[in-house]
Structures are given as C-alpha cells and as structure tokens.
Amino acid sequence: MDEYDWLIVGAGYSGSVLAERIASQLDQKVLLVDKRDHIAGNAYDYRDDAGVLIHKYGPHIFHTNSKKVWEYLSEFTDWRYYFHEVLAIIEGKKVPIPFNFNSIQEVFPEALANKFENLLLDKFEFGKKIPILKLLNEEDKDLKLLADYIYKFVFKGYTSKQWGLNPDELDKSVTGRIPVYLSRDNRYFQDAYQAIPLNGYTAMFEQILDHPNITLVLNEDGIEYSKKISYHKMIYTGPIDEFFDNKFGPLPYRSLEFKYRTFEKFPFQERAQINYPNNFDFTRITEFAYLTGEFHGKSTIAIEYPKVYIPGVNDPYYPIPNKENEEKFKLYLNEAKKVKDKVIFLGRLADYKYYNMDQVVARALMTFETEILTEK
Ligand SMILES: Cc1cc2nc3c(=O)[nH]c(=O)nc-3n(C[C@H](O)[C@H](O)[C@H](O)COP(=O)(O)OP(=O)(O)OC[C@H]3O[C@@H](n4cnc5c(N)ncnc54)[C@H](O)[C@@H]3O)c2cc1C
Numbered sequence: 001m002d003e004y005d006w007l008i009v010g011a012g013y014s015g016s017v018l019a020e021r022i023a024s025q026l027d028q029k030v031l032l033v034d035k036r037d038h039i040a041g042n043a044y045d046y047r048d049d050a051g052v053l054i055h056k057y058g059p060h061i062f063h064t065n066s067k068k069v070w071e072y073l074s075e076f077t078d079w080r081y082y083f084h085e086v087l088a089i090i091e092g093k094k095v096p097i098p099f100n101f102n103s104i105q106e107v108f109p110e111a112l113a114n115k116f117e118n119l120l121l122d123k124f125e126f127g128k129k130i131p132i133l134k135l136l137n138e139e140d141k142d143l144k145l146l147a148d149y150i151y152k153f154v155f156k157g158y159t160s161k162q163w164g165l166n167p168d169e170l171d172k173s174v175t176g177r178i179p180v181y182l183s184r185d186n187r188y189f190q191d192a193y194q195a196i197p198l199n200g201y202t203a204m205f206e207q208i209l210d211h212p213n214i215t216l217v218l219n220e221d222g223i224e225y226s227k228k229i230s231y232h233k234m235i236y237t238g239p240i241d242e243f244f245d246n247k248f249g250p251l252p253y254r255s256l257e258f259k260y261r262t263f264e265k266f267p268f269q270e271r272a273q274i275n276y277p278n279n280f281d282f283t284r285i286t287e288f289a290y291l292t293g294e295f296h297g298k299s300t301i302a303i304e305y306p307k308v309y310i311p312g313v314n315d316p317y318y319p320i321p322n323k324e325n326e327e328k329f330k331l332y333l334n335e336a337k338k339v340k341d342k343v344i345f346l347g348r349l350a351d352y353k354y355y356n357m358d359q360v361v362a363r364a365l366m367t368f369e370t371e372i373l374t375e376k
Helices: 013-025 069-072 101-107 112-125 134-135 141-163 201-208 288-292 323-338 357-375
Strands: 003-009 030-033 045-047 053-055 062-064 079-081 086-090 091-099 128-129 179-183 193-195 214-217 230-236 253-263 271-273 284-287 301-308 344-345
Touching: 003 013, 013 030, 013 134, 013 214, 013 230, 013 357, 045 112, 045 201, 045 214, 053 288, 053 301, 062 069, 062 357, 069 193, 069 357, 086 141, 091 101, 101 193, 128 134, 134 141, 134 179, 134 201, 141 301, 271 323, 284 288, 344 357
Parallel strands: 003 030, 003 230, 030 214, 086 271, 230 344
Antiparallel strands: 045 053, 062 193, 079 193, 086 091, 128 179, 253 301, 271 284, 284 301
16 A cells, blocks of 8 residues: 555645645655546636636636745746736626725716715725715715615625625625725735736646656546555645545535637737626626736637536635534534544635635645644
8 A cells, every 4th residue: 555644635826835844844755646637726827728827716816915825836937927807797898806996986967076085084094995785874974875876786796696695694704805996006906926827727737746756646536546545644625524424414506617718819808807796697708818927829818707516517716704604514523523633624615715825825834833833
C-alpha cells in the first residue's frame, strides 16, 4: 500500500496551496486527489474549440489588498494587470456598476443628478461605498427616491434572479454587499492588486503543484481513494455535508449554467461584463478576451443563468447564507471538531462560505502556519 504523510482532497486553491506548503516547507509527501479531470478547482481555465482561453466555472478576476497573498502567488506566475469594468443595462441605458456618480448622471436629468450627488456628499464622505439597503432607510425624501430607483432597477431584479429568492429572504451579508459608490471611478474593484495570471489560472496551478513531493490523482473521489492508501492526516476541501454522509441533510447551494458563444472577432460587447438586472433569464454576459488580453482572432462570451442546485446534476456554486442553513452548517462543524486530530477542513465547500480567491489563499496560508507548522 502506498504511504503518504498527507492526503489532500480537492485540487482548488485550498488544497493546492496547502500541498505546495507541506511539500516545499516540510519536505513531506502529499497525495492530492480531485474527482474532476483537472486541477485549479473553480478557477480552472482552458482553450475552447476556437482556441480562446475561457473560464469553465465562471469568469474569475483576481483582486486583493493582501501583499502576502499577492507575493505568494507571484512566486508561481507573472501577471497581466487588469482593471475589471462592469456595465448594467438599466431602462435601455448602459451604466457603470457599482452604481456611482457617473451612473447617476447617466440615468437622471442633469439638475436632478447634481442634486443627488450633493445630497449624498452632504451625508457621506466622497469615495465611500454606501450599501443600498442603508440608503433605503434614509429619512431625506430625495435620497429615498434615489435609493428606491437603484433598489428597483439595479438590485432587486438581479438579486432575485441570482438567488431565486426575494432580497429580504437572504442574509444581510449578501444583500448588504451591493453598494452605491460615491465616486467617478468606474472600476469594479478598488483593491491594491488587480490582475489575471499571465498564462491563465491553470498554468499558475501547474507551477504551484510542480514539486516532487506532490503526487496528483484526478478523476477519483478522495474519500473512496482514502481507503486504498496509507496516510497520516487528511485535508478535506470538498463539501462538508458529503463528508458526513449528509447526516443532517444537504446544505443548499445556488448553481449556475454557462452558455458559450464564439464570434469571429473581438469585441462582442463594449466592456468585459454587462449585467442584465431586469430583462432575460440570464444575469450577465462576460467576454473573456478583456480578461486575458487576447484581442486578436475569435472571441468567446459566457452567458450566465442562475439555477437551482441539484446534487449529481450540476455544481454547487454559492452557499445560500441564511439562518437555517447556518444552523445546519454548525451541526456539521461540530462533527468536524470531533475528528480534528485526523482531518483538517477548509475551503469554500468545507467552510460553507463564499470566499474570493485571495481569501481562500489567505485561509490556506494561515491554516498552514497555525495548524500544520505548529504540529511539526
Ligand atoms: C461563478 C463564480 C465566479 C467567481 N469569480 C471570482 C472572481 O472573479 N474573483 C475571486 O476572487 N473569486 C471568484 N470566485 C470564487 C472562487 O472560485 C473561490 O474562491 C475558489 O474557487 C475557492 O477555492 P477552493 O479550493 O476552496 O474550492 P474549489 O475551487 O471549489 O475546489 C474544491 C475542489 O475539491 C474537489 N472535490 C470536492 N469533493 C471532492 C471529493 N470527494 N473528492 C475529490 N475531489 C473533490 C472539487 O472537484 C474541486 O476541484 C468565483 C466563484 C464563482 C462560483
């Protein structure tokens, strides 16, 4: 029977970063297993039939304020510096998202737009992001009018489509996130570091995993595979409910379907991402060439349709954060605590939490420092 120090289930960021740390810093043997036929988890990118580099599980844009995360990943990739911009179609007009002063000028007559800007700046500091739900509770009737407009045309339709729920059925951590940005900065993110790996995410993961102490096995279920090998400890980055045979019932997720179209030339649309909050069944269209910088030749877009998650049929994408699901997750967390000497749980599926890529890298680096290095 093959012997390893570690069995790591899942070759996304969580599993791959920990495999790299253990292999390179502790000189221990790692078996990394993923049930898919590729590495990189949901950040996986590949060339489609037309030769265009596309993202299989939705468009991924790297952004972070963490110098530590940036420097860590920079060991494995060069970058293409990239500022993401998003427009939403509101009453037939294309307006910058997050909704900002330029958006206000776009949808309202000039005098009214100026009035809104002044009112906002009387109350809040320039450059701040004010959650739409906070504005809705304002007493000033003009600000309320503005908030009602944004709520109706930008927020409500998109949120209902995305989650299949009314906004008030969702946790504030989701709904509260959507801001009005008191600025003319049309970039979607404001982080210190914003970029796409120069040769793509999968190429970056190949570098992360390029170590003689790491053995990679694809197309295998990690839990089943654990029975065939001998190992000292497991790191599990899959769904926590599946690990415990769904004993408290499955944790609900929202899923997505991507429909791809390829065109003979770039561009199909005028920004990387266009949102459709109020029309059609899809939420957004992304054109990958903006992200990759491959502007010549054919161009592929992804049209994104939110879907109910059906285990075994489609993929779990977004945990649905509400009180009931959080309670159920806690039951699984208690089970995880009972086996903590044998298994470390982390990642978006094991923590039942939406993480951006930088957050999940930071979580993996921290886990290495506090739970693995200290045990040595
Ligand atoms: C549509 C969408 C768009 C996103 N866009 C961005 C973005 O623009 N910027 C950003 O920062 N973040 C983005 N994210 C978030 C990003 O995808 C996650 O932060 C990241 O993928 C989490 O990494 P992970 O390793 O925790 O999980 P995953 O990437 O999901 O990796 C888990 C892996 O475990 C494997 N696995 C599960 N169970 C088993 C098992 N039993 N046996 C073997 N293998 C198993 C899975 O196949 C998977 O490969 C986006 C997410 C979505 C859904």
